Every structure is written in C-alpha cells, then in structure tokens.
Amino acid sequence: MQAIQMSAIPITVAVLFHSGFGHTARQAEAVRRGIERVAGASVLYLTSAEAQGRLDDLELADAIIFGAPTYMGSASGPFKTFMDSTSKAYARGAWKDKIAAGFTNSASRSGDKLATLTQFAIFAAQHCMHWVNLGLPAGNNSTHGSEQDLNRLGFWLGAASQSNADQGPDVAPPEADLLTAEHLGERVSIVTQQFVRGRLPAAEGLWSGMSREARHDRVRL
Numbered sequence: 328m329q330a331i332q333m334s335a336i337p338i339t340v341a342v343l344f345h346s347g348f349g350h351t352a353r354q355a356e357a358v359r360r361g362i363e364r365v366a367g368a369s370v371l372y373l374t375s376a377e378a379q380g381r382l383d384d385l386e387l388a389d390a391i392i393f394g395a396p397t398y399m400g401s402a403s404g405p406f407k408t409f410m411d412s413t414s415k416a417y418a419r420g421a422w423k424d425k426i427a428a429g430f431t432n433s434a435s436r437s438g439d440k441l442a443t444l445t446q447f448a449i450f451a452a453q454h455c456m457h458w459v460n461l462g463l464p465a466g467n468n469s470t471h472g473s474e475q476d477l478n479r480l481g482f483w484l485g486a487a488s489q490s491n492a493d494q495g496p497d498v499a500p501p502e503a504d505l506l507t508a509e510h511l512g513e514r515v516s517i518v519t520q521q522f523v524r525g526r527l528p529a530a531e532g533l534w535s536g537m538s539r540e541a542r543h544d545r546v547r548l
C-alpha cells in the first residue's frame with residue numbers, strides 16, 4: 328500500500344508489547360507496518376521488558392500502542408509488571424496527552440480479550456492519555472461475511488486477533504487479523520498527526536528541521 332502523502336508531520340509512535348510464544352509479536356509487527364505506511368511516522372518498537380529500561384525514550388513518543396496476549400482473562404503477567412513499573416511516570420504526568428491504543432491476541436474467538444483491551448484503556452486513562460479506537464465496522468457478522476474480513480472478531484476498543492492453540496506463530500494469527508492490526512497502526516499514526524498538527528503554534532514549515540525533542544518541548548501542554 329502507498330504511503331500517505333497528505334501530511335509528513337514527524338511523529339514517533341511506540342509499539343510496546345509482550346508475547347510469550349510469538350503470536351502477539353506477529354500482531355505487533357503488523358501494527359508496526361501500519362504505522363510506517365504514514366509519511367513522517369517513525370516507530371519505537373519495544374518489548375515490555377525492554378521498555379522498563381527505556382522510560383525516558385517513551386516520554387518522547389507522541390503515541391504508545393500497548394499489546395499483550397490475553398492470559399487468564401487479562402493482559403499477560405509480564406505486561407502487567409511493565410504497567411506497574413510506570414507508577415513514577417504516572418505520578419509525574421509524564422504521558423499526559425499522548426495518544427494511546429491497544430491490541431491483544433488469544434486462542435479463543437472471544438477468549439475474554441475485551442477485558443484486556445479495557446485494561447489497556449483504563450491504564451491509558453490513568454496516564455491521562457487519549458484513547459483511539461479501532462475505527463472499523465464489524466466483519467463476518469452476516470451471510471455475506473467471511474473469515475477474511477477485517478475485524479472479523481468484532482472488537483472496537485482495539486485490534487483483536489485469534490491464534491489457534493495448536494498452531495505456531497508461523498501460521499497464526501491469520502492474515503485478516505494481521506491486516507486489522509495494520510489498520511490500527513495506520514489509524515493511530517494519522518490521528519496522532521492530526522492531534523500534533525492541532526497543537527502547532529504556526530505554519531508547518533516552522534517545524535521542519537526541528538528535532539523531535541525540541542518539537543516535543545514546544546507542544547507539551
């Protein structure tokens with residue numbers, strides 16, 4: 328797919344995820360591809376373990392997309408450990424007004440994935456971030472639908488994917504779910520650029536050539 332040319336406002340979108348066995352990592356890679364389709368967007372790609380040592384870098388991101396497998400009806404334990412490690416950033420309001428979104432993967436069609444997406448949205452709200460939803464209609468919910476539809480699992484809070492329990496990450500999750508994740512990454516990039524553009528004090532030209540750090544200082548509310 329062609330890169331979107333309408334705006335090249337430089338933004339950084341972090342993809343911050345955990346994956347125990349590689350399935351959610353496939354989804355994270357798809358989110359990354361979607362972000363990179365938008366001109367001007369760059370990606371900070373971190374596992375939740377890496378992110379615990381990169382909190383300063385995360386503060387420079389314009390948006391953070393959270394991802395984890397659903398284990399026992401909630402985000403996986405390692406991802407929750409990361410969430411708890413952000414309490415100092417929370418106390419300082421370090422992520423205030425960043426854009427947020429989320430994705431999760433599990434073995435069952437539902438598998439209580441909504442609980443994980445809700446957990447991410449509440450986590451983002453505690454950090455005073457702005458949550459972006461999936462922005463797709465439901466797929467595969469009529470006689471005209473199919474398993475190839477985007478959003479075939481019918482989630483709106485974020486991107487969901489489903490990986491059969493007896494298949495490895497080489498074949499699961501299926502293509503439709505990866506394309507759904509790509510859509511989320513692209514949507515978050517576009518919304519983030521709209522949001523950053525709305526905070527620009529002057530013409531876009533003013534920002535060209537300015538470092539990400541300098542721009543970040545200028546737009547911080």
Ligand SMILES: Cc1cc2nc3c(=O)[nH]c(=O)nc-3n(C[C@H](O)[C@H](O)[C@H](O)COP(=O)(O)O)c2cc1C
Pocket residue numbers: 345346347348349350351352396397398399400401432433434435436437438439490492
């Ligand atoms: C400890 C554990 C708990 C799980 N709990 C759920 C669950 O609540 N719902 C579900 O549908 N699948 C559940 N699964 C299946 C995983 O979500 C599924 O295998 C997923 O693809 C794993 O992603 P990963 O390879 O990124 O770790 C669980 C798996 C494990 C290991």
